[in-house]
Amino acid sequence: MTGWTILCDFDGTISVEDVIDSLLDRFGRPGWETLEQDWRAGRIGSRECMTGQVGLLDMTQDELDKHLSSLWIDHAFPAFVAKTRELSTPLRVVSDGLDYAIHKILGRYGLDDLPLAANHLAPATPPRQWQLTSPFQADGCRSGTCKCAVAAQAAKTGTKTLLIGDGASDFCAADRVDFVFAKHRLIEHCRAAGIPYVPITGFEDALELLPRLLDGSLLAEHTPGEPALAVTIP
Ligand SMILES: [Mg+2]
Numbered sequence: 001m002t003g004w005t006i007l008c009d010f011d012g013t014i015s016v017e018d019v020i021d022s023l024l025d026r027f028g029r030p031g032w033e034t035l036e037q038d039w040r041a042g043r044i045g046s047r048e049c050m051t052g053q054v055g056l057l058d059m060t061q062d063e064l065d066k067h068l069s070s071l072w073i074d075h076a077f078p079a080f081v082a083k084t085r086e087l088s089t090p091l092r093v094v095s096d097g098l099d100y101a102i103h104k105i106l107g108r109y110g111l112d113d114l115p116l117a118a119n120h121l122a123p124a125t126p127p128r129q130w131q132l133t134s135p136f137q138a139d140g141c142r143s144g145t146c147k148c149a150v151a152a153q154a155a156k157t158g159t160k161t162l163l164i165g166d167g168a169s170d171f172c173a174a175d176r177v178d179f180v181f182a183k184h185r186l187i188e189h190c191r192a193a194g195i196p197y198v199p200i201t202g203f204e205d206a207l208e209l210l211p212r213l214l215d216g217s218l219l220a221e222h223t224p225g226e227p228a229l230a231v232t233i234p
């Protein structure tokens with residue numbers, strides 16, 4: 001088996017907006033900003049931050065569902081998924097966000113059957129209260145979903161691994177995969193760390209690049225250390 005497996009971030013990569021940020025803006029009780037500052041300053045990990053923040057959400061199920069129905073995904077993501085299926089390349093969504101939200105949003109596009117590793121959002125008591133658990137956390141890691149553990153596990157399958165992502169939650173996984181399609185802050189991380197990558201603006205680019213990834217030509221052009229400026233997206 002010499003194919004590729006794709007690990008794909010959700011918030012900011014598949015979705016346009018960050019789901020938790022948008023929920024906190026709308027339904028967060030006071031205190032979530034302090035947790036955000038503690039996380040940004042490195043005083044707490046994302047798991048502690050989000051567990052606390054989700055506990056501060058004040059919303060009904062209907063309010064949550066209505067809000068989620070207003071969030072959009074990258075317009076080319078459904079075509080990208082169709083292409084991966086046509087080319088028999090497994091894609092797994094690996095997210096430090098909320099499983100319920102991801103299923104709900106992807107469901108509008110008939111894509112809620114994609115394999116998913118994410119934090120688990122569940123209603124709590126009393127009503128309007130919510131609770132977060134992290135079934136994909138790992139020992140010694142402060143993230144909710146340990147993407148580095150998921151990437152390490154994918155590497156053991158004998159296939160090569162592509163990561164598609166945009167932010168800080170993707171940094172540790174980027175160090176453990178064979179190639180990265182990078183957006184936003186992940187671009188600079190890959191460049192600085194010498195990780196083979198191509199910068200993308202969205203799934204339209206990813207769709208163009210996928211055949212060149214699978215035929216090996218992208219990887220051949222991008223051995224670590226080569227300047228990323230040599231890349232052209234057709
Ligand atoms: Mg992201």
Ligand SMILES: [Zn+2]
Binds near residue numbers: 141
């Ligand atoms: Zn981790």
